[in-house]
Structures are given as structure tokens and as C-alpha cells.
Amino acid sequence: MEVAVIGAGYVGLVTAAGLARLGHTVRLAESDELRLAMLTKGESPIYEPGLQELLSEVIQSGALSLFSSNLDAVRGAAVVVIAVPTPQSASGAADTTIVEQVVSDIAPHLDLGAVIALKSTTPTDSFTRLQETLDHHSKGGHLVINPEFLREGAAVADFLKPDRIVLGVASDGAVERMTSLYADLGAPLVVTDPVSAGIIKYAANAFLATRISFANAIANVCEAVGANVRDVLLGMGFDRRIGFHFLDPGPGFGGSCLPKDTQALVALADEGGYDFALLRGVIDVNQQQMARVLSKVRRALNGSVAGRTVGVWGLAFKAGTDDVRESPAVWVAKELANEGAVVLAYDPRARVVDDGITQVGSALDAVRDADALVILTEWDEFQTVSLGELRTTMRGRVVVDARNLLDPEAVRRHGFTYLGVGR
Ligand code: UDX
Numbered sequence: 001m002e003v004a005v006i007g008a009g010y011v012g013l014v015t016a017a018g019l020a021r022l023g024h025t026v027r028l029a030e031s032d033e034l035r036l037a038m039l040t041k042g043e044s045p046i047y048e049p050g051l052q053e054l055l056s057e058v059i060q061s062g063a064l065s066l067f068s069s070n071l072d073a074v075r076g077a078a079v080v081v082i083a084v085p086t087p088q089s090a091s092g093a094a095d096t097t098i099v100e101q102v103v104s105d106i107a108p109h110l111d112l113g114a115v116i117a118l119k120s121t122t123p124t125d126s127f128t129r130l131q132e133t134l135d136h137h138s139k140g141g142h143l144v145i146n147p148e149f150l151r152e153g154a155a156v157a158d159f160l161k162p163d164r165i166v167l168g169v170a171s172d173g174a175v176e177r178m179t180s181l182y183a184d185l186g187a188p189l190v191v192t193d194p195v196s197a198g199i200i201k202y203a204a205n206a207f208l209a210t211r212i213s214f215a216n217a218i219a220n221v222c223e224a225v226g227a228n229v230r231d232v233l234l235g236m237g238f239d240r241r242i243g244f245h246f247l248d249p250g251p252g253f254g255g256s257c258l259p260k261d262t263q264a265l266v267a268l269a270d271e272g273g274y275d276f277a278l279l280r281g282v283i284d285v286n287q288q289q290m291a292r293v294l295s296k297v298r299r300a301l302n303g304s305v306a307g308r309t310v311g312v313w314g315l316a317f318k319a320g321t322d323d324v325r326e327s328p329a330v331w332v333a334k335e336l337a338n339e340g341a342v343v344l345a346y347d348p349r350a351r352v353v354d355d356g357i358t359q360v361g362s363a364l365d366a367v368r369d370a371d372a373l374v375i376l377t378e379w380d381e382f383q384t385v386s387l388g389e390l391r392t393t394m395r396g397r398v399v400v401d402a403r404n405l406l407d408p409e410a411v412r413r414h415g416f417t418y419l420g421v422g423r
Helices: 011-023 033-039 049-062 069-074 097-109 122-137 153-162 171-182 195-225 229-237 258-271 277-300 328-338 380-384 387-393 408-413
Strands: 003-005 025-029 064-067 079-082 114-116 142-145 165-169 188-194 309-311 342-346 357-359 372-375 397-399 417-419
Touching: 003 011, 003 069, 003 342, 011 049, 011 064, 011 153, 025 033, 033 064, 049 064, 064 069, 064 309, 069 097, 079 171, 097 114, 097 122, 097 188, 097 328, 114 171, 122 142, 122 153, 122 195, 142 171, 142 195, 165 171, 171 229, 188 342, 195 229, 195 258, 195 277, 195 408, 258 277, 277 328, 277 372, 277 397, 277 417, 328 342, 328 357, 397 408, 408 417
Parallel strands: 003 025, 003 079, 025 064, 079 114, 114 142, 165 188, 309 342, 309 372, 342 357, 372 397, 397 417
Antiparallel strands: 142 165
């Protein structure tokens, strides 16, 4: 099938390469010249495990071709996937200005009966406006809400082995074509109306965020009563209805989705007259969790970090990605600098430009003569650093392990004060 994909961000690029791998002829349009230049050289502008290999394969085979113009890309396409940013507006709701601009630009150039699949979650009022644009300016284009459930650091795997495909349609015209688009994935298909499709995406992410904030809150209870959160979550997780996934305490959730989608869902519910207090609580716990990490460092350094050197391990919002959007690690590092600490940070992949954060080339460089170490992203390599070398490299003896990555007893045996999360 001839498919156009608009936007080569981590959703659009993975979707385009994945659809090309499925045998479709994919035309990918990207407006950012730098990003397009890298893609034209066959280089992936983002780091995702397996993406570079997949991209090279489908570009070499000719299954995937690149365009700077949306209009050129959509010509002859049976399906147009739109994966452009929907940033958070002031109210928290998704801002669909870019999506609406793209649809009105391409509408007159769409083939008869083309399907426009929106990867970005779209509020109801803008869905209606978009369908009207298609009704008035295209040859009967069908609009579909087709949310993505890709995790950063696992996006290619999640595309090729999805738990489910969700389609939000206002008419049956698009179902058959979208079903054949994804047929080779063999995943369960949930076909519903556009509003429900959008709520599936928001509710799934909100529930994942709720699990994380619950785990963090239970960790804080464990600290308050002297329990061990690892054992508590183990004892809970054997209950098949609870399980073990997504219950790892940490510095809070970050990334380009959970923070944005939780705020958007609270705003959406509020617009409809429902105060989603539970989800507001999840968001509050999350922000407090980052502040708790900061206060642990402050307390361990006798009440102030001013003038002290703090080594930070991890800046990415989670291991396996170079993405620092809404990263709790970056928030903590910046706050430490704002309070006068000298902040040395190391992350295997992520980079930040900030006057207050000196990024160095190794985990040990980040703790040289440091009064404290704060572990904020769960990169495996942090578990391989020799505790003996850590002791001789650091000046101080404080380790705040916000990911419960190290063995507390081993760290304490090396003369450190170990502060974990919930243990
Ligand atoms: C998320 C959803 O998982 C995905 O389905 C959706 O499509 C996009 O948003 P992503 O943002 O890539 O994916 O990351 P995810 O793996 O969900 O982690 C989000 C944040 O929660 C990270 O900061 C991570 O460190 C944190 N987290 C995750 C925890 O603190 N504890 C956990 O147990 C799991």
C-alpha cells in the first residue's frame, strides 16, 4: 500500500520505518532541514535500539523515500499518517494547531477516499474541525484516530509487536484500509469512536503514571515506617491482579508523554465538568518525588548544598534513551545548581546545555572530589562502578540512590551513607 507519513520524530520515523518493513511503500515528509539532511544520508536523527539498522534496510530497498514537502509525500497515498507535535497548551490540553495546518494544506491533494490517520491524540472539537476540512476540501478523505503506544528506548520493538491497535473512526470507510495497513502485525484490533480512542490513549498512560506514583508513595510510606519497599512490592506483585511491572520507585516519571498526557486528561475531564482528583494526586506525588530526592541530598549535606560538589549519574528521563524532555534527573540537577552546588553530571547518551551543570565523560569523573553522589537514571553501567574506586575518588561519603540501583549493604560496607527510595 502507498503510505505517506508526515513528521519524522520518534513516533513518525519509527512508524514510517516499521510500515516500510511490513512491505508498504512509505513516503516520509520532514520539514526540519537538519533532520531531513541526516535521514537523506541514511542516518537516524534519534537514538532508538534497532532503528538505525531498520532505517538503512528500508532506505536501501527503496521501501522508504524522503520528502521535504508534505504535498509531494501525500500524492497517491492510500493512507496518510500524521505524527507531528501536539504540544501542551497553557490549560494542559493538547494544542493541535500544527495538525490542523497540515490537514488543511494536504486536503486538496489527497487521493479519492484517502485515510488520514492521526497518531497524535486529538481533542474532540479539533477532530470535528479536521473532518469538516476534509469534507470541504478533499475528495472524501476519512479521518481516523490511531494512537501510538510506543515506549522510548523500545519504540521499534513496540511497533513491530504491539499489544493492540486502536482505531477511532466516525465511519466504516477507513476501517478496512487501516486493518490491511497493520494486518501483518497480527495484533488485536480495537475499533471504536474517535473520542473513546483518544481516551484509551490518555487512560492507559494515566494508569501507568498512577502505578508509578503509587510505587513512589508506598516507598515514602516505607521510609516513614522503616519497611523495605523492595520486599513490599515483591509481596504485592505475586498477586496476579497487581504484577511486578511499572512499580519501580524512583525520582518520578518524565518523558514526552506521561507528564503531558496526565495534565491533558485532567484538563479534558475538567472541561467536561469532572474533577479528576485522583490523577491530580498522581501528578502532585510525582512533582513531590523529585523534591524529595533534592531534600535527601540537602539533609545529607547538613542542610545546604551551597558550595558543595555533587556528582549526578544520569540525565535522561529513563535508561535506554537520550531524551531529557521533562526528565526528573535534569530537574534535580538544575535545582542543585540553583541552590549553589557545583554539579558534575554524566550520562552515557543524554546531553543537556545548562550553565549550572558541567557534563563530564565518565561516571568516575562525575564524582571526582564530590561531597555526594546522586543516581537519577537507571543505566546498567552505574552498577559496574567499583565501590572501592568510588570511595577513593569522592571526597564525601553520601550516596543518594534515587533508582535503588546499588546494593545498600555493599555501599555502607565501603563507609558510605546510603539513602535509597523506600529502603
Ligand atoms: C510511555 C508509555 O509507556 C508508552 O506506552 C506511551 O506510548 C508513551 O509514554 P515512555 O514515556 O517512553 O512511554 O516511557 P516509560 O517507559 O513509560 O517511562 C516513563 C517514565 O516513568 C520514565 O521517567 C521512567 O523512568 C518512569 N518509570 C517507569 C518509573 O519511575 N518507574 C517504573 O516502574 C516505570
